[in-house]
Every structure is written in structure tokens, then in C-alpha cells.
Amino acid sequence: GEDVEQSLFLSVREGDSSVINCTYTDSSSTYLYWYKQEPGAGLQLLTYIFSNMDMKQDQRLTVLLNKKDKHLSLRIADTQTGDSAIYFCAETFSGGYNKLIFGAGTRLAVHP
Amino acid sequence: DAGVIQSPRHEVTEMGQEVTLRCKPISGHDYLFWYRQTMMRGLELLIYFNNNVPIDDSGMPEDRFSAKMPNASFSTLKIQPSEPRDSAVYFCASSFGGDTQYFGPGTRLLVL
Numbered sequence: 001g002e003d004v005e006q007s008l009f010l011s012v013r014e015g016d017s018s019v020i021n022c023t024y025t026d027s028s029s030t031y032l033y034w035y036k037q038e039p040g041a042g043l044q045l046l047t048y049i050f051s052n053m054d055m056k057q058d059q060r061l062t063v064l065l066n067k068k069d070k071h072l073s074l075r076i077a078d079t080q081t082g083d084s085a086i087y088f089c090a091e092t093f094s095g096g097y098n099k100l101i102f103g104a105g106t107r108l109a110v111h112p
Numbered sequence: 113d114a115g116v117i118q119s120p121r122h123e124v125t126e127m128g129q130e131v132t133l134r135c136k137p138i139s140g141h142d143y144l145f146w147y148r149q150t151m152m153r154g155l156e157l158l159i160y161f162n163n164n165v166p167i168d169d170s171g172m173p174e175d176r177f178s179a180k181m182p183n184a185s186f187s188t189l190k191i192q193p194s195e196p197r198d199s200a201v202y203f204c205a206s207s208f209g210g211d212t213q214y215f216g217p218g219t220r221l222l223v224l
Contacts, residue, residue, distance in 0.1 A: 033212070042116075042203055042215040043155075088155070099168065100213060102155040 004103035006089055011109045018076040020106045022089030027070060029091040033100065034063065034074045037086045046074070046087075076108075084110045114138075116216035118204050124222045130192040133219045136185055137206030145205040145213060146179055146189050155203075161187065162210070194223045 003025045012018045024032065030051055035043040049056045049063045049072075056063045062075040076083055086105040093099035117136040125131055137144045145160040159169040164181045172179070176195070181187040191198055199222050205213040 031211075035215075042217045043205075045212060045214060048212060099157060099160070104154045 004089055004091055004101050006087075006103040006106045008104065009107050009109070011111065012079050014079060014081060014110050014112050016079055018074075018079045018083065018108055018110075020074045020076075020087050020089075020108065022072040022074075022103055024070050024072065024089070024091045024101075026091055026093065026101070027067070029093075031092050032063075032065065032072050033088075033090040034061075035088040035090065035102075037088065037105070039085075043088060079108075079110050081110050081112075084108055116204055116206055116214055118202075118216040118219050120219060121217065122220045122222075124224065125194055126224050127195055128193045129223075130190065131194045131198075131221060131223075133189040133202050133204075133221070135187045135189070135204030135216060137187070137204070138208075138214055139185070141206035141208045141214075142184070143207045143210050143213075144181060144187050145207075146187070147203040147205065147215075149201045149203060149218070150199075158189070194221075196223045199223050 006022045031048050033048040034046040036046050037043050047058050047061050047063055049065050060077045064073045086107050088105045089103040090100040093101050119134045142163050146158040148156045148158055158171045159179045160167055161181045177191055179189045201218045201220050203215050203218045205215045207213045
């Protein structure tokens with residue numbers, strides 16, 4: 001079935017780059033998303049990429065998509081303490097266009 | 113835009129009581145989603161509506177859960193009777209045309 005996997009934890013130093021990785025199984029996904037969840041808050045859409053793209057850049061965020069390996073990554077440049085949160089990768093479910101399948105989330109901890 | 117609005121933000125109730133969670137989607141959005149988030153199971157899609165009609169309720173855990181959308185600007189998720197294992201954060205999300213989903217802040221439910 002559909003599955004999205006992420007590593008659970010990442011720790012980086014302030015000012016360094018963070019790279020959060022995700023693998024997915026549904027090769028027919030149309031969109032892939034990154035959401036951010038801060039403590040006690042809902043999920044905030046960070047960025048998304050169409051499946052026919054390899055890369056998308058948005059200010060400090062860079063999304064890379066490798067369709068062959070079904071691998072998605074999110075790079076945050078110049079990571080700040082405000083970036084500390086849980087980051088969720090999600091793919092659209094081909095059996096139901098409007099359904100999203102979420103990974104378990106990667107907790108990013110930024111330390112000085 | 114006010115974003116997706118959920119109420120209450122926190123709910124504490126006793127086992128056996130009825131719980132009603134409310135959601136107001138973003139104006140103009142035609143899709144509405146209910147999710148549940150727990151540490152053990154992550155984010156689970158419970159049900160989603162298109163133009164106020166339930167499309168997929170396969171994620172609703174059991175008959176104790178019901179959801180309605182009487183009009184385009186309001187939806188409820190009801191649990192009757194509630195059980196301790198229903199304790200979770202419940203999110204509502206909405207989208208236009210089935211694309212990018214925008215999440216509300218969630219309702220944190222604790223059933224004692």
C-alpha cells in the first residue's frame with residue numbers, strides 16, 4: 001500500500017543547512033508536500049512540488065525530487081532556532097486524488 | 113483570510129460523554145478534511161467532503177464517530193460515546209479543487 005517514510009529526528013547547529021529526507025511508494029503521486037508543525041499548532045504548508053519537476057527553490061527552502069528512487073528532500077539553508085519544529089512529508093494518493101498520505105514527521109532541533 | 117477555524121481548541125471530557133468538534137473552512141474552498149493525530153499512529157485521515165457531500169469515510173474508526181457538513185461553511189465531527197482511546201488532536205483542513213490543503217489549529221481532546 002501507500003507509505004511515506006521519514007527519519008524521526010535531526011539535530012543541526014544554528015546557521016548550518018538542514019536536510020530532511022523522505023521516501024514514498026506511490027509513483028503516480030501528482031504532488032508532494034512539505035508541512036511544518038510547531039508545538040501546539042496545526043500543520044503549516046511550507047512548499048510543494050509537482051511530480052514533473054526535479055527541484056523547486058523558495059527563499060531558504062530547496063526541494064529536490066528523485067522520481068526514480070522515489071526520494072524527496074527538503075533543504076533549509078541557514079537554519080534558525082525558529083525552524084525547530086516537526087516536518088511532514090506527504091504524497092497524494094493515486095487512488096483518491098484528494099487524499100494525502102503523511103509520513104510520521106521529522107523533528108528538527110536547532111541548537112546554538 | 114482567517115484561515116481554517118476550529119473550536120474548541122481544547123476539550124476535556126469524561127468517558128461516555130458526547131463530544132462535538134467544529135470546523136469552519138476557508139471561504140470558497142470546496143473540500144473539507146478531518147484528521148486525527150496521535151503519537152502512536154501519526155496523522156490519519158478520517159473523512160473528507162466535497163461540496164458538502166462525504167466522499168470517503170473509510171478512515172472513521174467506528175460507528176461512534178460521525179461527521180456532517182450541513183453547508184459550505186461549517187462541519188462537525190461527533191464522538192458518541194467517547195472513550196479514553198479517542199484522546200488525540202483533531203485537525204480540520206480545507207482546499208480548493210482538491211489541491212493544497214490548509215490546516216486549522218486543531219482541537220486537543222482528552223477523554224478521562
